[in-house]
Amino acid sequence: MRFRRLHPEPGEVEGDEAVSALAGREVLAINMVASADGRAAFQGKTAPLSDPADRALFHLLRAQADAVLVGPGTLRAERYGRMIKDEAVRAARAEAGRAPEPYAVTLTRSLNLPWAIPLFQQPEARIVVYTSSDREPEECAADVEVVRMHEPTPSAMLADLRERLGARCVLCEGGPTLNRALFTDGVVDELFLTISPNLVGGRDPLTIVEGDLPATVALELVQLLEHEGTVMLRYRLSGPG
DSSP states (O other): OEEEEEESSOEEEEHHHHTTTOTTSOEEEEEEEEETTSOSOBTTBSGGGOOHHHHHHHHHHHHHOSEEEOOHHHHHHHTOOOSOOOHHHHHHHHHTTSOSSOEEEEEOSSOOOOTTSGGGGOTTOEEEEEESOOOOOOOOSSEEEEEEOSSOOHHHHHHHHHHHHOOOEEEEOOOHHHHHHHHHHTOOOEEEEEEESOOOOOSSOOOSSOSOOSSOEEEEEEEEEEETTEEEEEEEEEEEO
8 A cells, every 4th residue: 555645755655664664673663543533442442443544554563563562451352363464474574584473462460361362262373471460371272471570561571572582673552551551661662643534522532541641752753644534643752741
């Protein structure tokens, strides 16, 4: 898919250009979609806010990642499956000397995970669970590693992913509760935010960050793309506001 670039230089770009300089780089990027009135979901799901442009960016970002981080609530609500479904993409990653699929990673204190979702039933899936719980994981077809930590903070998790598993590019797909922990811990480098041309409304509905942050987080706009009314923003974090 081609996107219309409005910033920094107007023009058209191929999909790979939209996610340039991620693969192989030590970076944690968050990818989220929000409605035009700032809501992160409609009736608990992100699918009503997504369109072909957002889904294309979603898969392009996954193709860059060594690990995809997802909160337990998002795993459950979106019923996650295999991280990379396209065989051609898996082959291209392998040819470039990378694992065919990224690790699927989650952070949970309770180890209360949706073990019945498709992701845990995929023998090819490599899943890493960070927890302080002493519970045992349920049996499933996927390759699940449980990493127990006294305090499973985002920074501790990220250090382990990079030092022990070699995961340099980490992509977080939310949800909002996990996003708050990542921003609070100061481990986020970039934010990809798609603005869906839809209104959601509602009383006290969810935004892409659930709960208050200790301080404002300043963002530097590095890219602005558009496709049929959908706006895709790429921000670099520039420190406290």
